[in-house]
Amino acid sequence: MKKIPQPIERMLDKTFDRMESFVHSHKKVNFLFGALFSAFDGLLRSSKDTAATQPFIRNNYDVKRFMGAVLVALVIGWVFPAIYFYGWQCVISKLIVSFIIGVFVVDVLWAVIAREEHISEGGFVSCLLVPAILPPQAPLWLVGLGAALAIIFRNVLGGVGHNLVNPAIFSRLFLTICFPSFLVMGYQAPFTGMPDLHSLRYGLDAITHATPLTAFKANGEVASFFSLLMGTSGGSLGESCRILLILTGLWLVKLKVVNWRVPLSYLGSVFVFSLFFSLILGKSVAPPIFQLMSGGLILGAFFMATDPVTNAYSQSAKWIVGIGCGFVTVLIRDFTTLSEGVMYSILLMNLLSVPIQSLMVKIRYRS
């Protein structure tokens, strides 16, 4: 890796030291900017804590790298394909709004008001997920509101490590209830073919376009699997390019950031249950492969249901939660008027994971 010249490094280090002593010596400055400074400091410098008790060496892997891996996977998995399909003007503006409102306004304000000691990097993941699960034509204020809701909700419950349900999905549920028209109507046809400067900036002209699942609900039309896999069939901003989502998800599995049990049990149970229902009910319900490849299932299975905080802790409970997610998803897709059920299934199983976890502990340690 490239080395940073020694003098510059030493100068930066001294500057940071001076800033740190300035922030800590002025009470009001510390009150307002202490958390912000320590977050920025933590990005560029290591902590100076040493292990006080056994074991005296620690593994070189911390929560920052954990979250960083998810961020990299999400950028490759949905930001790049979304720029290709809908143009950077649509995607980047939403990301900027989401990050500024979610992380730099709400999280920083919260740190000041609630006197938190540090700003968690988990906010970046939530704010990167919020635009991904909204339609491409969602207005910017909706994205900003979603990001703000997600972060407020997470912080009210006690921050990363205490949130009961996935904050990004919770904020989408809230937006679905308050502004249903924006979330039902805002889907547009993605750009396909050789990209040029115009398409990379604007995408196609905004024509509303049904998602594959609503098209199936309306007239039983099954989109081609290739278009679903490549993402040329439309949908929410971040859910469409499934091949990249699967690849980055598998990369996270390899890094052990994502527990392989959850996507396997989720996708497997969606396949099994939808196969079961389509064998009984025939063509009135969606066929299994189509169900696997459509909607937000891949994004949800690899990036949202696997959120370790909201999922159950025990390995065996993770199987149950994954299977439950799959079952509820298929039930909602097949038997209700709603076309997509991933959001509700993950929310429901996030809530149920607490009793499932305590039940599994009781079963495992019964004596």
Added chain:
Amino acid sequence: MKLFNPCKKKEIPGFHGGFNLLETYPIRFCNVIEKVSSDVAPKQFVFNSPQQKVEQVIVNLCPTEPWALPNWVTLGHDTSSFLDKLASLRAQCFPAARIAIAISEKEGKHITEAIKYAGNTNWMTAHPLNPKYPQNDPVVLSKVVLHAEVEFGTDTTTQGILILDAQTIAAAYESNVLGNKVNSRFIAISGTGLKENEIIRVELGTTIGKLLEGRSKANGAHRVFVNGPLCGREVTDLSQEIDWSVNNIVVLEALNVKVMFPMIKQEEMSFTTNILGEVRQCVYCNFCDDICPMDLEPALYYHSYTRGEGHKARSYNLGKCIECGLCSFICPSKLELLQTIKACKALD
């Protein structure tokens, strides 16, 4: 549950989890230095065979920590002469015992010789083991080699199991069979706080300060650990004397300062006492129960303890914990899980 497990090779039955420290912290010892003498008269090594009848002897030739004394120091290139010594020691001290040689699978030549030797006898077996930490812990070793359940913290000799390392056997042979006096032992010293990693023959009773004199680096804060930084103890008083139980001494840089751009300096930072991250809340990442060699869930104890229900931890198989420290070692939130476990154990 084991339908799909891409990263792991074939596992030894009864032990999953663990961590390969030898690959993470490669330490090479080059030179062997003969004898650092203590200023006073050196102490003698005495080998007492235990009071109880010894049924099983496990010879631990499987160091799992890179800073531990390597086998070649005692064994050299001649495994069979070492095994001959072992045979005559057995004949004198514990004639009825069966001997199991637990040997690292990385040492191919020693394994073939040990298996060949064991084939000619009816009292010896050789067990090639995967050298991942904590394979050589008494509880894990007797579970994997003998399938015997030993409780952590109890003396294994009460169950008729005697665990010996190579150097103890060589010294016991010298003193009990040949009748010579043994007053020195090999010690491996290593770490980022030293100029060189060395193996030194030390007279028993030498102080640690005298041993490290002129060998540690001049600049920066250093911390000294006896028997490894993972499950050993920290020594602040360097006038302590070295006795037979000291296998190795590790001197690490404390690194108690902030380092600019840690992401591009991971290698130079990794073998220090810095916790390499910031303390955060538990994110339920399952790293601790993936790595736990005893199949426990350390985060469960942590959450019980922080909620003030530490007494509940005992019903979650807390007694099985061997305090290897891997859960604290791996935790990305840098929680003091081992301390929590010890606190839960102390609650009663």
